[in-house]
Amino acid sequence: MTEQRYSINEFIEETKQEDKEQGLFELETPRFLEVNVNGDVWAKAGSMVSYRGNIKFVREGILEHGIGKLFKKAFTGEGTSLMKASGCGKLYLADNGKKISILNLNNESIFVNGNNLLAFESELNWDIKLMKRVAGMLAGGLFNVKMGGVGMVAITTHYEPLTLLVSPNNPVFTDPNATVAWSGNLQPEFVTDISFKTFLGRGSGESIQMKFEGDGFVVVQPYEETYFTQPSSS
Known part of the structure; x- marks a missing residue:
């Protein structure tokens, strides 16, 4: 393994932020998203690492998106909150x-697991979707947007x-995690x-699978997310 040793100037040159002029969303690195804020952008609460400029952050209001979404969030036990970044500047x-990964929707739609949603343009339409509940499926439940x-x-x-591509005669089964x-x-x-x-669903306690039929695609990751049950008040 090659040791990564730098002088201060070499380290700065190797790791410094660069303006790519690619628009609202830019990948600074595969794990850093630069958002060129000029107005409003929604992001996962707690995902802000740094910013410059005049940007204000507001946690998602209780009625920010209407009583319907509020009810769904309470019903599903959804734990991911959003924050609104407003103003002008660079947000990381x-x-x-x-x-x-940055997806550019062109009058298209996609479902995203709530735990995998990082940020989106305020112009996009979105809604929390309730999925069929299976008793004992996942601690804390599962939701998508x-x-x-x-x-x-x-x-x-x-x-x-x-x-994975889904075709009418070739359904795809996935681990929900x-x-x-x-x-x-x-x-x-x-x-x-x-x-x-005994082979599937490491964290679920049951062999729960998601079955996709039709014509489309499914995105999976080589990792099983862990979902926790929110503590109940007593």
């Missing part, structure tokens, strides 16, 4: 060293993502297979 986001319209969304994965995103026209269902209980 990251999420536990995950790899970042449907993004649609014209604009950019940044998603995160542990290591490199893999996209490793499922990141899927095309907006697909409606997954949960299935169980007791014979695979």
Whole structure:
């Protein structure tokens, strides 16, 4: 393994921020997202690493997106909160060293696991979607966000993502803990297979799988997310 030793000037030259002039979202590194804020941008709460300029941060208000989304968030036990970055400047986001991918939607839609959503343009339409609950499936539950319209969304994965194509005669089965995103026209269902209980779903305690049928794609990561049950008040 080659040791990475630098003089101060060499280190600065190697790691300094560069303006790529690629628009609102830019990848500074595979794990740093630069957002050229000029207005409003939504981002995962707690993902801000640094910023420059005149940017104000506001945590998602209780009625920021309407009573419907508020009800869904409470019902699903969804734990990921959003923050709104407003103003003008450069904002740098990251999420536990995950790899970042920028998707440019052009009147398309995509579902994103809530834990893998990093940031999105305020112009995009979005909604929290309730999935069929399976008793004992995942501690803390599972939710996803449907993004649609014209604009950019940044998603995160542990290591490199893999996209699997779904065709009408070739369904795809995935581990819910490793499922990141899927095309907006697909409606997954949960299935169980007791014979695979000891082999699949490390964190679920059951052989729960997501089944995708139709014509589209599914994005998975080589890592199983861990979901925790929120402590109940007593």
